[in-house]
Amino acid sequence: MNMATGFDRRHPRGVILIRLLVTVWLLVLTGILLAYSYPGWALLTLAGAVVNFAWAYRIYRAAKH
Numbered sequence: 001m002n003m004a005t006g007f008d009r010r011h012p013r014g015v016i017l018i019r020l021l022v023t024v025w026l027l028v029l030t031g032i033l034l035a036y037s038y039p040g041w042a043l044l045t046l047a048g049a050v051v052n053f054a055w056a057y058r059i060y061r062a063a064k065h
Contacts, residue, residue, distance in 0.1 A: 012063035019056035023049045 007015065026049035033042035 009063065012059055016056045016060055019052050023052045026052065
């Protein structure tokens with residue numbers, strides 16, 4: 001299934017860059033939440049980071065072909 005939208009196809013570099021920056025921020029936020037003993041919220045942000053990274057990879061693959 002192709003998950004790239006019209007904007008993703010026209011500007012794949014920018015979309016991938018933003019998604020990777022958001023992924024890094026979510027991973028930093030996960031670390032902060034774990035440091036303050038909020039494992040539930042940390043798991044939620046970690047799941048968001050994984051989904052965001054996967055979506056960036058799918059956009060990369062769709063733009064490559």
